[in-house]
Amino acid sequence: MSSGLEHILQQLRQFRDERDWAQFHNPKDLALALSIEAAELNEQFLWKLPEAANPNKVREELADVLLYAVQLADKYGWDIEQLMQEKIARNAEKYPISKAKGTATKYDEL
Amino acid sequence: MSSGLEHILQQLRQFRDERDWAQFHNPKDLALALSIEAAELNEQFLWKLPEAANPNKVREELADVLLYAVQLADKYGWDIEQLMQEKIARNAEKYPISKAKGTATKYDEL
Amino acid sequence: MSSGLEHILQQLRQFRDERDWAQFHNPKDLALALSIEAAELNEQFLWKLPEAANPNKVREELADVLLYAVQLADKYGWDIEQLMQEKIARNAEKYPISKAKGTATKYDEL
Amino acid sequence: MSSGLEHILQQLRQFRDERDWAQFHNPKDLALALSIEAAELNEQFLWKLPEAANPNKVREELADVLLYAVQLADKYGWDIEQLMQEKIARNAEKYPISKAKGTATKYDEL
Numbered sequence: 001m002s003s004g005l006e007h008i009l010q011q012l013r014q015f016r017d018e019r020d021w022a023q024f025h026n027p028k029d030l031a032l033a034l035s036i037e038a039a040e041l042n043e044q045f046l047w048k049l050p051e052a053a054n055p056n057k058v059r060e061e062l063a064d065v066l067l068y069a070v071q072l073a074d075k076y077g078w079d080i081e082q083l084m085q086e087k088i089a090r091n092a093e094k095y096p097i098s099k100a101k102g103t104a105t106k107y108d109e110l
Numbered sequence: 111m112s113s114g115l116e117h118i119l120q121q122l123r124q125f126r127d128e129r130d131w132a133q134f135h136n137p138k139d140l141a142l143a144l145s146i147e148a149a150e151l152n153e154q155f156l157w158k159l160p161e162a163a164n165p166n167k168v169r170e171e172l173a174d175v176l177l178y179a180v181q182l183a184d185k186y187g188w189d190i191e192q193l194m195q196e197k198i199a200r201n202a203e204k205y206p207i208s209k210a211k212g213t214a215t216k217y218d219e220l
Numbered sequence: 221m222s223s224g225l226e227h228i229l230q231q232l233r234q235f236r237d238e239r240d241w242a243q244f245h246n247p248k249d250l251a252l253a254l255s256i257e258a259a260e261l262n263e264q265f266l267w268k269l270p271e272a273a274n275p276n277k278v279r280e281e282l283a284d285v286l287l288y289a290v291q292l293a294d295k296y297g298w299d300i301e302q303l304m305q306e307k308i309a310r311n312a313e314k315y316p317i318s319k320a321k322g323t324a325t326k327y328d329e330l
Numbered sequence: 331m332s333s334g335l336e337h338i339l340q341q342l343r344q345f346r347d348e349r350d351w352a353q354f355h356n357p358k359d360l361a362l363a364l365s366i367e368a369a370e371l372n373e374q375f376l377w378k379l380p381e382a383a384n385p386n387k388v389r390e391e392l393a394d395v396l397l398y399a400v401q402l403a404d405k406y407g408w409d410i411e412q413l414m415q416e417k418i419a420r421n422a423e424k425y426p427i428s429k430a431k432g433t434a435t436k437y438d439e440l
Contacts, residue, residue, distance in 0.1 A: 002112025004191040011198050019205060020212040024377040026160035027168065032376055034175065035148035035255065039369030041141050046362055047324035047354040050136035055186055058137065063197035065144065066179050066190055072172060076165055080176055081114040087173035088121050095129065102130040104267035134267040142266055145365065149259030156252055157244040157434035214377035222332025224411040231418050239425065240432040246380035247388065254395065255368035261361050270356035275406055278357065283417035285364065286399050286410055292392060296385055300396055301334040307393035308341050315349065322350040 001079045009074055012067065027075055034068035041065055111189045119184055122177065137185055144178035151175055221299045229294055232287065247295055254288035261285055331409045339404055342397065357405055364398035371395055 001009075016022055041061035044053040073080045094107040103110075111119075126132055151171035154163040183190045204217040213220075221229075236242055261281035264273040293300045314327040323330075331339075346352055371391035374383040403410045424437040433440075 002114050002191075004112050005115075008191065008194050008198070015198065015202065018207050019210045021210075021214070023212075024214050027163060028155040028158070028160035029377050031148075031151050031155055031168075032252065032372060035145065035152050036369045036373050036376060038141075038145035038148040038175075039366045042145050042362060043366050045138040045141055046366065047359050048138070050138035053137060058141075058182075058186065059188060059193055060197065060200075062179060062182060062188075063193045065148075065175070066194050067197060067201075069172060069176050069179065070194070072168075076168065078169060078172075081112075081118065083169055083173045084118050084176050084180070087170065087177060088118070088125065090170075091177075092125065097128050100129045100131075102133075104131070104134050139267050142262060142362065146259045146263050146266065149256045152252060153256050156256060157249050222334050222411075224332050225335075228411065228414050228418070235418065235422065238427050239430045241430075241434070243432075244434050247383060248375040248378070248380035251368075251371050251375055251388075255365065255372050258361075258365040258368040258395075262365050265358040265361055268358070270358035273357060278361075278402075278406065279408060279413055280417065280420075282399060282402060282408075283413045285368075285395070286414050287417060287421075289392060289396050289399065290414070292388075296388065298389060298392075301332075301338065303389055303393045304338050304396050304400070307390065307397060308338070308345065310390075311397075312345065317348050320349045320351075322353075324351070324354050 001081060005070070005080065009070060012071055012074070016071075025071065025075065027072060030068055030072040030075060034065060034072065037061060037064035037068060111191060115180070115190065119180060122181055122184070126181075135181065135185065137182060140178055140182040140185060144175060144182065147171060147174035147178060221301060225290070225300065229290060232291055232294070236291075245291065245295065247292060250288055250292040250295060254285060254292060257281060257284035257288060331411060335400070335410065339400060342401055342404070346401075355401065355405065357402060360398055360402040360405060364395060364402060367391060367394035367398060 016025060041058065041064075044057045044061060070080055073083065095110070099110045100107075126135060151168065151174075154167045154171060180190055183193065205220070209220045210217075236245060261278065261284075264277045264281060290300055293303065315330070319330045320327075346355060371388065371394075374387045374391060400410055403413065425440070429440045430437075
């Protein structure tokens with residue numbers, strides 16, 4: 001893990017423990033919190049053209065999503081860079097260039 | 111940005127461009143894709159006790175969430191470590207230890 | 221409640237009980253299931269223009285959302301027509317015509 | 331459709347038209363709005379035991395989900411009672427009692 005991510009994790013753990021919040025942070029509720037933040041992120045785009053959201057608000061809601069994502073990964077002891085690397089490799093198998101080029105069709109319908 | 115994240119971004123941009131997918135990747139749909147992956151993550155916990163999900167599946171769905179999160183950040187030219195750092199600082203203001211300790215109450219009701 | 225909705229509820233209760241699923245149907249997981257179906261509904265629109273989804277698939281995913289919504293209401297003993305009526309009245313107060321006309325701004329920013 | 335639902339729809343159409351909101355109500359954004367309300371519904375259960383949410387707040391958020399669901403159905407000209415009926419029949423095929431009894435396993439893994 002990068003030293004930047006490691007530092008972020010240390011701060012998040014300290015933040016949680018100073019507030020005695022570990023009792024709430026089971027994996028199910030962390031995932032639920034992440035999806036609620038994802039909805040708040042989507043709300044910035046609601047009723048708008050694809051590029052018309054306020055970037056400052058998008059930035060903040062995206063940060064909330066990421067903070068829960070790294071905390072959920074940390075709960076399982078995972079390195080987020082490593083799990084992203086693995087998924088990129090898997091996606092390359094699921095979406096071969098020859099089939100996926102120029103189409104947004106899902107892999108199981110390609 | 112860490113060299114690991116920079117490398118992941120380079121791979122994601124190449125992956126997208128080899129498949130001619132930039133046409134689909136507007137911010138609104140990237141945020142929507144992220145929230146759909148967040149729901150697939152939550153599905154791993156559905157009808158189960160908080161700790162009873164299959165870690166392998168959680169890992170994969172969490173990776174999907176993260177991959178869209180870094181792509182959305184990249185769309186705006188943002189460094190995810192920096193935006194997480196900023197949000198941690200903001201959250202410390204919204205949730206002072208003295209008020210937030212031991213309670214899951216939202217900041218606007220503290 | 222209309223006789224149609226009452227009949228649907230009777231079928232859903234029987235469906236649940238024949239499968240011994242009441243043990244899973246606590247309010248938290250019913251709400252979670254609803255949001256997962258909502259994401260599957262959204263997936264029909266992903267990477268597409270606003271009107272370009274397949275109506276047959278939209279119909280099916282919307283049905284799933286509604287089935288969990290009526291089951292969650294039933295869990296609390298609520299009549300969905302009544303709770304919709306109440307909310308329409310509340311929304312009329314939150315969004316007065318004079319302020320809300322022609323704008324998608326949220327009520328707390330009007 | 332029941333006269334109660336028909337009456338609700340008439341009010342929703344009038345509410346929308348008085349505010350000149352039809353311009354925003356394309357199917358994609360209606361589905362997105364529904365999923366954002368679903369997340370607000372889930373937020374009532376976050377960090378809590380399955381039965382510990384505030385019923386008044388659950389009721390209001392569930393109403394919001396339902397109001398968007400009926401508006402999305404109306405956009406396509408669908409009767410929600412009919413689409414629920416059809417889906418119950420389909421689910422009975424996907425989840426035969428003999429296989430599904432007592433297990434929360436998804437139909438494609440039964």
